[in-house]
Amino acid sequence: MFLAPERSRRGGEKGRPWLQGLHHDHFCRCTLLATDTERLLRATVLIPLHTLGLPITDEQIQEMRSNLDNIDFKMAAEEEKQLRHDVMAHVHTFGHCCPKAAGIIHLGATSCYVGDNTDLIILRNAFDLLLPKLARVISRLADFARERADLPTLGFTHFQPAQLTTVGKRCCLWIQDLCMDLQNLKRVRDDLRFRGVKGTTGTQASFLQLFEGDDQKVEQLDKMVTVKAGFKRAFIITGQTYTRKLDIEVLSVLASLGASVHKICTDIRLLANLKEMEEPFEKQQIGSSAMPYKRNPMRSERCCSLARHLMTLIMDPLQTASVQWFERTLDDSANRRICLAEAFLTADTILNTLQNISEGLVVYPKVIERRIWQELPFMATENIIMAMVKAGGSRQDCHEKIRVLSQQAAAVVKQEGGDNDLIERIRADAYFSPVHSQLDNLLDPSSFTGRASQQVQRFLEEEVYPLLKPYESVMKVKAELRL
Numbered sequence: 001m002f003l004a005p006e007r008s009r010r011g012g013e014k015g016r017p018w019l020q021g022l023h024h025d026h027f028c029r030c031t032l033l034a035t036d037t038e039r040l041l042r043a044t045v046l047i048p049l050h051t052l053g054l055p056i057t058d059e060q061i062q063e064m065r066s067n068l069d070n071i072d073f074k075m076a077a078e079e080e081k082q083l084r085h086d087v088m089a090h091v092h093t094f095g096h097c098c099p100k101a102a103g104i105i106h107l108g109a110t111s112c113y114v115g116d117n118t119d120l121i122i123l124r125n126a127f128d129l130l131l132p133k134l135a136r137v138i139s140r141l142a143d144f145a146r147e148r149a150d151l152p153t154l155g156f157t158h159f160q161p162a163q164l165t166t167v168g169k170r171c172c173l174w175i176q177d178l179c180m181d182l183q184n185l186k187r188v189r190d191d192l193r194f195r196g197v198k199g200t201t202g203t204q205a206s207f208l209q210l211f212e213g214d215d216q217k218v219e220q221l222d223k224m225v226t227v228k229a230g231f232k233r234a235f236i237i238t239g240q241t242y243t244r245k246l247d248i249e250v251l252s253v254l255a256s257l258g259a260s261v262h263k264i265c266t267d268i269r270l271l272a273n274l275k276e277m278e279e280p281f282e283k284q285q286i287g288s289s290a291m292p293y294k295r296n297p298m299r300s301e302r303c304c305s306l307a308r309h310l311m312t313l314i315m316d317p318l319q320t321a322s323v324q325w326f327e328r329t330l331d332d333s334a335n336r337r338i339c340l341a342e343a344f345l346t347a348d349t350i351l352n353t354l355q356n357i358s359e360g361l362v363v364y365p366k367v368i369e370r371r372i373w374q375e376l377p378f379m380a381t382e383n384i385i386m387a388m389v390k391a392g393g394s395r396q397d398c399h400e401k402i403r404v405l406s407q408q409a410a411a412v413v414k415q416e417g418g419d420n421d422l423i424e425r426i427r428a429d430a431y432f433s434p435v436h437s438q439l440d441n442l443l444d445p446s447s448f449t450g451r452a453s454q455q456v457q458r459f460l461e462e463e464v465y466p467l468l469k470p471y472e473s474v475m476k477v478k479a480e481l482r483l
Contacts, residue, residue: 036068039064042109045221047224051224116241117194134178134351137358141175142460148363151365169456178257181257194231195235197221198238201239244320247321254346255311258306264354268300269297272300299357303353303357306346306349317339374420376445376448378420402426405426405429
């Protein structure tokens with residue numbers, strides 16, 4: 001199981017430095033969850049075996065169910081030192097507290113029946129933890145975008161000044177990526193299939209023997225266990241394990257989420273440098289030990305750092321799937337126990353941090369306005385030319401006049417470090433007197449943002465809010481718990 005201790009074959013935790021990075025209590029909870037699930041799967045397969053006619057008693061099944069969380073990890077560790085096999089160590093440990101059921105605990109089961117099916121259950125549960133957190137981040141950003149749908153800001157392409165957009169519209173670029181991630185995570189979660197009961201190499205030979213060649217009962221057993229585990233369907237074809245390409249699917253959507261978060265937090269870091277927007281910065285927070293004036297965007301930096309790690313983890317399942325020999329080889333086990341756990345833990349931490357960022361974003365409209373006015377006069381020249389033509393002027397003459405004045409204004413900005421004074425130059429030139437009274441309207445920033453505001457409203461109403469609707473109750477409960 002990918003959240004259980006690694007099958008080290010050496011006993012103990014030596015040689016597993018990755019464990020040192022996990023909080024001890026969290027690791028213990030994950031291990032308990034995996035072992036509980038493993039024991040439940042053993043009991044689960046015995047119920048249909050009993051129903052289908054094998055000599056298993058209700059008393060044995062009840063004994064197992066009563067001891068699902070009665071786990072002696074010290075005994076299991078000692079057993080593993082002797083047996084060099086983690087699954088059999090837990091079989092012996094489970095049998096110790098279930099003496100009446102000890103002889104049937106592993107009946108018809110294999111290590112991969114227990115391990116792979118437990119992994120699939122935990123993967124499903126892990127997605128169920130991430131999905132509401134991602135939905136909550138999207139919801140917070142949607143509130144931010146709606147409130148600032150009309151606030152003009154300078155757009156950038158190639159990180160060079162471009163046409164105006166709005167703060168809300170830019171935020172919707174972030175939201176759109178996260179919505180794709182939400183859909184992808186949900187798709188992979190819903191597409192998860194149970195491995196089921198397939199035997200050592202996937203042929204179900206052991207179960208066919210248990211049922212004395214009755215194919216129908218073997219099929220029934222597989223379906224009954226799949227339903228009891230809460231899955232709609234199981235793989236028809238497996239080797240000893242479920243195909244490791246499934247792990248690629250899982251890590252792909254998590255890595256894609258990492259890419260989205262990295263882009264969002266990089267934008268926030270750049271905007272912090274421009275002093276247009278900042279992540280939350282506490283009253284007593286220290287930005288730099290050496291430079292007390294600094295306000296480093298450390299939350300966004302942390303998200304970028306972890307997102308890079310999350311994106312690199314996709315290489316593990318890609319390589320693992322490519323080198324699975326025939327029906328199975330064991331060089332997948334230790335790798336999966338690290339990369340799958342780390343991917344979900346990393347994604348969880350990123351979403352927690354991004355929620356904190358999205359709930360406390362600070363915008364500085366005056367700084368944004370100042371930057372707009374550094375560039376807007378140049379952008380408005382076409383509007384001024386058109387107004388002059390409507391007033392009876394020559395387009396060619398007007399173009400030349402503005403070209404000369406624009407070069408003079410650019411020299412003030414670049415060579416003297418001054419403000420863009422193009423509009424003052426136009427106001428002072430009698431040639432442009434026919435449009436002097438129109439200049440304020442021609443330079444209104446909101447007239448340069450196109451349909452950005454309408455796009456924000458339509459996007460939120462038609463795509464975002466419907467996508468978030470299934471998570472509303474969970475988000476509400478979480479918000480109440482925080483209060």
